[in-house]
Amino acid sequence: MSSRKRRSYEAENELANILWSLGFAVVRGPASGSGVRRRFQPDLVAAKNGKILVFEIKRCSRDETALYIESSQVLGLQEWAKRAGGEAFIAIRLPGGEWRIHDVGDLEITKGGNFKLKDLKKGVRLRDLLERIEPKSKSLTEFLESYDSSEHHA
């Protein structure tokens, strides 16, 4: 496995473990390039009490201020969410380990027909995303506050 692939795998696995520990059912998709052309393969799917979230996962380095994503990935993600009756997100792992979750609708279309995500830090934190999904879940909020504080120490 290349270093880049391994780091990408580690980020997916980290988010999967956080969501699993929060009570979500989680499944990571198979590694990209596994030869499937007919279906879109998401990076990560999480579900809880009938709510379905599908994620494209990216990590960014210190000098990146924007991310570019191929249109086929974004459109595939949206199609997947529509079929499932769920919501589609781009999850960004910032340097240091904080996560920011961007709604697919926040992407801009580039002149080349692909998608661009600016303001990587502007996405919501995990706890805010989950608060939106499960309002007033006290213990969940407490749990995520402990996650967020550990992020600040990273």
Next chain:
Amino acid sequence: MSSRKRRSYEAENELANILWSLGFAVVRGPASGSGVRRRFQPDLVAAKNGKILVFEIKRCSRDETALYIESSQVLGLQEWAKRAGGEAFIAIRLPGGEWRIHDVGDLEITKGGNFKLKDLKKGVRLRDLLERIEPKSKSLTEFLESYDSSEHHA
């Protein structure tokens, strides 16, 4: 990839393609043995309009009359479905290509504490499963009837 793994991969992929062509959002889990211990990794998850199905997939040979499944797999599958608010199934690919879908509740517990599935052909056909999920979906039923007839020709 060993021949056994490849055949298992092909069966998972086949069911994934059928469900995708029926309008489901589908994600196959990563290959087993990908080093994740903390979470249960299902073979296949399919979702449509907020309904979530999770599958353990097996193929059986002509001389098999029962299948044995490790308790960790069955309990993991049930836990996954419970978290997601979905339903858990064992999907069996019979020799010749027909599929039979068994409810996890149909499994028997063996003396060794694992699970046994008898009467492999007794599970429901895909069309009956989907009819249960989406009653009165005319076009779906027609589509699956064409699948079932192609199965008979296999």
